[in-house]
């Protein structure tokens with residue numbers, strides 16, 4: 290990408306935010322009238338552990354340039370230990386997508402408390418710029434051409 | 444070895460230690476999966492270690508493998524109160540241990556008859572550990588694991604990797620052979636066929652969603668038996684993806700599915716919360 294294209298590219302980032310902390314943090318960032326990049330599309334989930342890896346894979350397949358998973362800090366999860374499993378899942382999935390040629394930086398995990406509106410804003414800015422530097426997700430450009438067929442049974 | 448296997452199976456059945464033994468029977472020169480039972484003595488005469496016989500042996504070199512662990516799971520589900528023996532190569536044995544770890548088989552109801560593989564087969568399979576621990580005969584342990592496939596991809600730049608997988612996975616005709624052959628794929632409802640998560644009705648399979656989904660499900664499960672690779676009609680190096688999964692889980696959690704003392708998969712345990720963001 291040329292410098293000009295990089296500047297024009299607006300990343301689309303899916304942000305899975307847990308209801309009890311990170312979504313409230315995002316809400317607070319708004320309430321505090323903080324200015325931050327508008328590239329994150331928040332999706333509210335009840336707990337970061339509700340973010341099945343399939344959801345992340347789906348977001349990438351649909352063309353997300355980046356995916357943020359945001360949950361409560363360890364010890365603060367509303368369901369006590371949900372985020373323990375989130376940390377493990379994301380660590381594995383980041384390495385797995387990288388093996389497929391998708392930089393692991395496109396998937397990010399952050400713990401953001403309800404009181405951390407400023408952290409939400411900082412993460413939104415930093416992540417957006419990181420993804421901007423990586424450029425658009427190559428998944429959007431996959432074309433199968435004449436290999437494509439419809440198939441009634443699969 | 445065949446004679447010894449036959450004696451051991453006959454013994455288990457006669458003594459009533461098990462109600463049936465999942466193994467291979469020779470049929471027209473070809474080994475096929477079979478459930479041996481005490482009242483079926485004629486079948487025992489045709490028990491096989493998997494070697495091809497007669498003309499087939501000339502046509503196809505080597506031996507035939509089947510997902511015996513998967514067959515055992517199906518049989519055991521139907522007869523939860525019965526006990527079974529199972530003939531196992533080292534890969535089958537890892538499968539059975541993996542199924543114990545994933546609570547699909549009950550260790551108290553399964554007896555393993557391990558058969559060591561010949562060197563040629565171990566090499567052909569690039570087997571990570573060809574010596575079953577419950578072997579019925581002594582054997583040298585010979586490491587035949589070849590990591591060249593993994594190393595080749597690990598050495599590629601990311602965009603090169605991506606192009607590589609688009610080319611390879613772009614051949615996928617979505618036959619589900621990899622899933623069907625996989626002995627540790629045991630769910631009743633398969634995410635690969637959930638239209639909301641992996642799009643239905645078109646080939647090649649959605650990329651990367653189809654293989655990433657399947658790979659994700661191999662976390663804490665894949666025992667690197669290679670049956671998926673043998674099943675793939677499009678020659679896609681899918682086993683390499685699952686090997687990667689296995690090595691990621693090994694590196695992060697020191698957990699290797701199919702090892703007897705491995706305990707539960709890291710995703711089946713919450714842990715103490717000390718696992719950091721990484």
Ligand code: SF4
Pocket residue numbers: 621624625626627628661664665666667668669670671672682685
């Ligand atoms: S190597 Fe393939 S068939 Fe064997 S356990 Fe792993 S994914 Fe399943």
Ligand code: SF4
Pocket residue numbers: 614615616617618619620621622648674675676677678679681
């Ligand atoms: S066996 Fe090969 S062609 Fe069939 S679904 Fe799996 S990867 Fe695709």
Ligand code: FES
Pocket residue numbers: 307308309310311335336337338359360361365366367368369371372
């Ligand atoms: S409720 Fe926030 S991570 Fe579980």
